Structure formats: structure tokens, C-alpha cells
Amino acid sequence: MCDASKIHPQGPFPHAGEAPAAVLKAEGLSCQRGVRLLFDKLDFELRAGHALVVVGRNGAGKSSLLRIVAGLLAATSGRVTLIEGAAERSCTEEMHYLGHDDALKAALSVADNLSFWRTMLGATGLPVAEALEEVGLGGLGRLPVAVLSAGQKRRLAIARLLVSRRRIWILDEPTTALDVTAQARFAELGRAHLDSGGAILAATHAPLDFGPRVGTLQLGPKLEAGA
Amino acid sequence: MMAAFFALVRRDMALALRSGGGAGLGVVFFLSVITIVPFAVGPDMVLLARIGPAILWIGALLASLIGLERLFAADVEDGSLDALAHSALPLELVAAAKGLAHWIATGLPLVVAAPVLALMLNLEPAAIGAVVLTLLVGTPAVTALGLIGAAFAGAFRRGGLLIAVLVLPLAIPVLIFAVSATGAAVTGPVPFGTPFRILIGLTLFALVLGPVAAAAALRAARG
Numbered sequence: 001m002c003d004a005s006k007i008h009p010q011g012p013f014p015h016a017g018e019a020p021a022a023v024l025k026a027e028g029l030s031c032q033r034g035v036r037l038l039f040d041k042l043d044f045e046l047r048a049g050h051a052l053v054v055v056g057r058n059g060a061g062k063s064s065l066l067r068i069v070a071g072l073l074a075a076t077s078g079r080v081t082l083i084e085g086a087a088e089r090s091c092t093e094e095m096h097y098l099g100h101d102d103a104l105k106a107a108l109s110v111a112d113n114l115s116f117w118r119t120m121l122g123a124t125g126l127p128v129a130e131a132l133e134e135v136g137l138g139g140l141g142r143l144p145v146a147v148l149s150a151g152q153k154r155r156l157a158i159a160r161l162l163v164s165r166r167r168i169w170i171l172d173e174p175t176t177a178l179d180v181t182a183q184a185r186f187a188e189l190g191r192a193h194l195d196s197g198g199a200i201l202a203a204t205h206a207p208l209d210f211g212p213r214v215g216t217l218q219l220g221p222k223l224e225a226g227a
Numbered sequence: 228m229m230a231a232f233f234a235l236v237r238r239d240m241a242l243a244l245r246s247g248g249g250a251g252l253g254v255v256f257f258l259s260v261i262t263i264v265p266f267a268v269g270p271d272m273v274l275l276a277r278i279g280p281a282i283l284w285i286g287a288l289l290a291s292l293i294g295l296e297r298l299f300a301a302d303v304e305d306g307s308l309d310a311l312a313h314s315a316l317p318l319e320l321v322a323a324a325k326g327l328a329h330w331i332a333t334g335l336p337l338v339v340a341a342p343v344l345a346l347m348l349n350l351e352p353a354a355i356g357a358v359v360l361t362l363l364v365g366t367p368a369v370t371a372l373g374l375i376g377a378a379f380a381g382a383f384r385r386g387g388l389l390i391a392v393l394v395l396p397l398a399i400p401v402l403i404f405a406v407s408a409t410g411a412a413v414t415g416p417v418p419f420g421t422p423f424r425i426l427i428g429l430t431l432f433a434l435v436l437g438p439v440a441a442a443a444a445l446r447a448a449r450g
Contacts, residue, residue: 072309073449092313101306107245108238119234120314160310 004195007126007134013048013167013197022083023048023199024069024168029078031064038064039219042078046168051190051200051210056219062203063100063172065219069201070097070170082168093122095168100176102157104145111141114159121164131162136185150177158186161193169193171202184209231316232324239328243294253290253333254340260286261344272349279348280358280409284402286344287337287362288395291369294333295390298325298374299381299445308381308445318442326374326437334366357412357419361405361426368430371437372397378441382448401429 004012024046031038038061046052054062067073069080071092082094104113115128125131132138135155145153154177161169169190175183187209190200194213202208264282268274299322302308311321341362345355375397376390408422 070309070313072312093315095313097309097313099306099309101304101309103306103310105238105242105305105307107242112238112241116234116238117310120231120311120316122231122315 004192007162007192008196021048026080030076032076046199048197049194050213052215054203054217060220066170066172066203096161096166097170099172102153106146110143117160118163124165125163131159135159167198169200228315235324236328240332243332253293254336257286257290276349279350281406283358284406295373295377296380296386298377303381319438322374322438322441326370330370334370338362354413357409361408365401365405368401368433369398371433374437374441378444382445
């Protein structure tokens, strides 16, 4: 079991445990890619300690929605506002974005990759060695990333969430390539993050076991079982 | 913020040096260009000495373009650029850091190699000094302008000759004043300082324009 204090040694984020406050609000979001309207006038909010899972069939616009919230794609209309963000930090510095790609350099070692991201994103989280331990890559720090398997690379990308302490995690298919053990481990990390007052917005096809405080956002028509 | 800037510079330099294609390839390409010139021009030592500075500059200009194609494209493809967008570093400084690392890894070795290659072109000592000085001041401008082409190549997933087509015209003023400064040092009549100061001005301008334009190109691609 993963203790919340393990991945957030500084203690919970402010206001955790009280009435769950919204940390991020999306109002009237629309996204048009080419001639296709992916979603229209979408409203939702992300609450402290809660996860919101975006579901929908392939091409429903899950990744586009996540990229818009992460500030990596301009919305056709609507806006995303961060609530209670510290004034001197920009919107993007309050969130982690974990996309389809692992953002790793094959020529550098595991520890070099992670310590680069730790410095780059603000070294406010766990030290590199501990973060590697948390994702089950302890002792592999000196290996070049080129020799890692797809699942190990994914674990290393997940470790990036831990080396810099940020409230909002935006995760696009985070468990791709992970084995059952690693998926369970990732769910523990996610629950620990929620327990300390963090928030998660995730797009996924595989169920993510983040505990009871998980909402669902359906994009497009519901998928029928067996359809 | 400065810690992040230098972390990015260090990472890019490590990547350039480890994956080959950085310093070594640029210098070897530079050497190849300079070596074929005497074969093409023939054994006319006076002519070689006269066109030498221009040849050195053309060689350095082309060698500076090596590696620009992958400068942003690699980060776009592996998702690094998305993660970099969530750092404290604005995209302009991300581009500047990558440019600085690129210049140290590929531009600076050209400056160091130039005096040796200049001997092959029968340049006199004053001309060699002037060429090296103009390269030292001018190649950062070429790299900074090259950032614009590199950003286009990365953002719109077009590479290859597009970079040369985009960057070479922008580098023409640098080329003109660098070569005329060298000419002034050897034959006059203008003092070396006059075109050299304009070259410095062009470099300062390019150092500001390059990262800003590159960041704008990367942002435009997100739309």
C-alpha cells in the first residue's frame, strides 16, 4: 500500500480534507479538428482529491481535450481556468502532462533523464533515486534508456510525476504497456496523490483503480459492451 | 529558471556529443568543402588566397546547418516539447538554450578548425585572424537564424532542404559583412572595424530574433 506521505513528503496540498474545492474549471469547451466537431460546449470541473476519467471511443477527442486543458492545444472556443493557483506561477506550472510519448532520450541514462526533468520542472518532489524506487526501477538508474522495455520506459515517464510536486496530473492513456503489477502500483500512486489533495484528469480505455472519488466524463456516444 | 536553462543546455550538448552527428560531423563536412575547392579552382595560389575567406565562410555556413533539422523535431516526436512546455522556462528561452547548446556543439568546433583549414587555402596570417574572428562572432548569428528553420522543421514535420532554403537567405547579410570585414583586414581600404561592427550588430539582432521567431513557430503549430 502506498502512503500519501511517501510521494508527497511535504504533506497534503492546501485545503485538502475540507470540502473538496474545485482546482480547475472548464467552461464551454469546444474543439474542431478540420471539419469534424469533436466536442461542443463542454463544462466540467476538477476537484481536489478527485479524479475525472475521460472515456469515449477512438477519435472521440479525449487526447485533444487533455491537450487543451494542458495548454498544448488551442480550444476552438471556451476556456480553462485554474482556481487557487499561486499567482506567480503560470497555469502550466501547476500541472503535469503525461502524454502518449514518454519524453525520454534513448542515449541518456535512466537517472540522467529523470534528473533532467527534475531540474527542468522544478525540483519540488522526490529525489531521483526515491522516485525510481517508487515506480519499481530502483537500481536501474545507470542503464541507458535505449535498453529499457516499453513498460519500463512508461514507468520512468510516470516517475516524472513524482520528482516535481504538482497538484494536477493530466494523464493520457497512462497505463499503456504496463503489466498488471505496474498497473496496480500506478493505481496506488494515483490514490496517494488524490489522498494528499491532488487532482487527476485521465483519458483511458483500461479501468483505472483510483478509489471511490472518480468521476467519468463521456465524450461522444457510449460504447455498448460487445459492440 | 536559470537552473532549468542550463540543465537543458547540458542535456542537449550531451545528446549532440553522444549520438555523433554533432561536433565531429560538422567539422568533417567543413573539411570536405574546403578540401575540394583547390581541386576545383586549380593550382593558382594567388586566386586561392583571394577567395579563401569567402570559401571558408561558405563552408562554415553550410556546416552550421547540420543537425538543425533534428533540433526541435526530436523533441516534438518524443513528447519532450510537451513536457518542456510545463516547465518554468518560456518557450523562447527553451529555443535559446537549445541554440546555445547547438552552437557549442557544432559552431564552436568550426571556429577552432578554421585556422587549420585556412592554411590549405594559402591564407596569410592577418586573413586567418580576421576569418577566425568573424566566424567567432558570425556563427552564433547563423545558429540563431537557423533556430527559425529548425522550429519550422519540427513544428510542421518538414525537414531536409527546407531548412537550407529558409535559413540561407536570412544569413546573407551576415555573410556579406563577415567576408568584407576579412577583406578589409587584408587589403583595405575600409578599416576592419567598420564591417565588423555591423557584423556584431547583425549577430545581436539575430540572437534576439531567432529564439522569439522559433518559439512563435512552435506555438503556431499547436493551433
